[in-house]
Amino acid sequence: MLLAAFGYIPAIDQYALSLDGFTQLLAWPGLSQSVVLTLFVSVASTLLSALCCFAILQSCWHSRWWKQIETLLAPIMALPHVAFAVGFAFLFTPSGFIARLLGEQINWQLVHDQYGLGLIAALTLKEIPFLLFMSIPLLKQLNINTTLITAQSLGYNNAQAWQKIILPQWLPKIRFSLFAVMAYSISVVDVALIIGPTQPPTLSVLVWQWLNDADLATLPKASAGALLLLLLCLLVLLGIRLTEWIMTVKCRTWQSSGRFSLPIGGKSIITITYLITLTTLPMLLLWSVAQRWRFPDITPSTWSLRFWQQEWYYLLDIITNSIMIALVSATIALFFAIVIHEHSIKASLNKGKFKVPRLLISIPMLAPQLSLLFGMQVATLYIAHQHYYLWVTWAHTFFVFPYVFLALDGPWRSYDQRLDKVGASLGMSPFKVWWQIKRPLLLPAIWIAWAVGISVSLAQYLPTLMLGAGRISTLTTEAVALSSGQDRRISAIYALLQSITPFVFYIIAIVASRKTGSLEQQRANSASLTSTNRVTTHNVSISK
């Protein structure tokens, strides 16, 4: 964490020293348009996904469909953003699958459209399941059922009770997740490259293009842009907080103003979300084995595995590469996360000790990746920039860490501290207590956290390219690079593999976690599938 903070300083440094980077940035003709677009995309997608999420909760919570909705959340969230974006593009381009179904070219442009509507739609669809998932534990805490009964006995119907009584309680609790969604949508590069607007693109893509410019003179402009992005991010996060404050503190008369509600239909939203997300995978699979697929045929006319065979040799290399980086960075992050959790337990018992603040840990999740990476990149230049693998792994570890940390948070909290005391009273050394009592009990959570870390690392796009200086390719970087190419079939292969690899590690982790832990839990696991299902859902969510 210290290194990160250190790595971040040179970026500001550079900005402060050269004001002409800033003037260049302001002089760039499309800037204001791009900034407006960026704000529009991030605010619209965050608001829409929050709204849709609430509508779904209101109409489906504990209904007949809720169980199915909850079970499907896990696989839907495990789908990486990049693979989803590629599949989304296959569906919605003017000659995409939807157009094939209709039998004619569609006129409206949703992929690379000028206003970023396609990007908004894709981000919203991808974030709804995440917000839904994060809401489940919150709603359990809120005792929705007794609240609903009380509200009904006061004459409130279901919709009125949700909007008047549950919404103001849900909003402050979902805040952090909304922050994460907002920060992601304002700084996203990979998805924006695949389906976002191009002239001008969103600010993050713009900065990314300047950074890649062969002309070094654009570097000051890029760094000023990265700083602007950071400021915008802070601005919109404050905006969310302000909106929440206005709704729950400043203007709260609406909450007690009587039995009124807005009609919002959650059932259709959840159906559309799941339908589109679940169609992307078959879409990718279909394209990857198609040889001839003329418009407007519904299915390919010739099938072939030729592209798989053709790419296989090269693919193997990339897969190994991706997995190696993921394994190393996830393991290091896991180690640090455990150390810090143990440290904060000790610190909470001992007042004199330094506590690691939560906010510092969540910085990699909330600040724009581009701005952070820019600082890291400059830092590597000072030291030894030629060790690409080292830096890429380091950057991955940095971004993987908060997710692993959060995945371990719940289990570490629920561990019964008295077991440690019992161990010590039996004459075991602190390390022996940890190794022989705490570690075996928490091993299932450790396995899952490890898989979360791997899946986060596998999905990283910017860290790989920026610190690897383009010399290191992973499935994600290739999937993004090829998505703009001509051949949909090859693009489909990479996107498909990108979404399958994390699944493989999740399955390994689930199997491993079922064989470990307390005997009680092992028995419960072998008895019922649902509990493991729940464990996975929990962790997949964090891997967004």
Add this chain to the structure above:
Amino acid sequence: MSLSVNNLSILDSAQQPLFAPITFTVSPGEILTLMGPSGCGKSSLLSAVAGHKSADFSYQGECYYQQRLLNALPAEKRNIGILFQDDLLFPHLNIWENLAIALPNHIKKAQRKIQALKTLTELNLVELADKSPMQISGGQRARISMMRLLLAEPAVVLLDEPFSKLDKSLRSEFRNWVFSQTRSRQLPVLMVTHDVDDVPVGSKCLHWPWNKETLDA
């Protein structure tokens, strides 16, 4: 203005009745108590009358308010207020807002706060108006909860062991206050409890297994 229950029985998840079908009528201003041990289905019976669905039980029989069949009405349309042993004040609202939320829709905007504060003044609790539910005592919470129920202008009041969580010293005072409120409003009251002390003097009471009626003196 009376509540009638006709041949009502609660069925568990295996469709087995928990007790023999029960029939009774509660007139305005009257209090009917159902006594029974825990698990006998008395809370489920109140839920059935109030219209709250549950996955764990179903019911047979009919509920009427006057001559109107309630069975098909959703809970919020039945105009039945229910008081539980927990006060269930909304934790994100302060005390006056908890009262204002229950006021009928025709009272608008600023009037809602004025009404809520007026109610608090009548209860001699006006200094609690801006406090949160967690900041006030259990006895005060119970009063606010009952008052919130009454502000929604229910036609019938159901009491689900409403006094069991209160201190012994508070219990009889709060009990008398609740019954004086419902009697002065001429509301039919149906109460379930397992504590004989809860039954008001001179009111009707059905003892488990509810087949014989006794007048409590």
